Amino acid sequence: MKLSNELKAFQGRLGYEFTTPAILVRAVTHSSMSSSTRDDNQRQEFLGDRVLGLVMAEALLQADVSASEGQLAPRFNALVRKETCAAVARDIGLGDVLKLGRSEMISGGRRKEALLADAMEAVIAAVYQDAGFEAARDVILRHWAARIQTVEADARDPKTALQEWAQARGQKPPAYVEVARDGPDHAPVFTIEAQLEDGHTAKAKAPSKRQAEQAAAKDLLEKVSTL
Known part of the structure; x- marks a missing residue:
């Protein structure tokens, strides 16, 4: 499978080039576009959420070796919540390459916070499926680095x-x-x-x-x- 020019450009913004392009195509396919011959990204979303969580937990432990669990928990929540995932998705133009059904297109799906957040998690899973944990970790840390540094200010609800x-x-x-x-x-x-x-x-x-x-x-x- 060959990627479209739009998805090739997206790989550049993401900072990762897929060995198996079909994995990325699935990650950007919303359930409104799924069919008997086309998989959507819901299962990847489930996996990506867990990969993101592990990377963020590890990063927070390394960033502050003296922090207690009570201090780490709100920081973790701030980094993995839907709003943060959607913000990263906007930063890399993920909405522009999503494959959406007509109803989602009409209703502004490319800008919906929950949809963007879910797709971001699916893309994380796609990197993990394509090249393993270290590759996924590298991608996550590249795009979450600034947020990890400032998370204390964002962590307090x-x-x-x-x-x-x-x-x-x-x-x-x-x-x-x-x-x-x-x-x-x-x-x-x-x-x-x-x-x-x-x-x-x-x-x-x-x-x-x-x-x-x-x-x-x-x-x-x-x-x-x-x-």
Whole structure:
């Protein structure tokens, strides 16, 4: 099997050239394009998630030899979560080479966070299947290196931090209210307001409620921390 020019260019961005091109083709094939003669990337997604997890656990242990399990766990979660995988996928233009069915194409599948994250995990699995763990490890560390260095700042969940701030001052847990939903059904934008019992609030927009809640919590925490 020969790769398209688009997939050849993607290999360059990924930093790995496949010995068996069919493995990469499968990794970029969404289930909306699967058929009796065409496999999709769901099984690779399952495998890639585990390979990524092992590499990140190893990298974190090496990066901070004195960190406790309680310190490592939130860092690990920040590095393997869907948002991070999707961000890496965007960095290397993975969405541009995905093979999607018509329904996913129409609904903006190339930009969907969950779809990009799953495909990124599938690509990791594809490298592992093509050349083994060390090759997959090299690819992962190349694209996660900067994030590993800054993970401490990203590891603390803003909603948890805001709740701890409120409880430490005898307040009820923060409330999160959806104040607006804009855009088409296939690409909504949510506006969430984070509210504290003392009256302080902050709003944020994002393509998912979870992201908007986290962003609003982060903004509100920054606001009240300066008081």
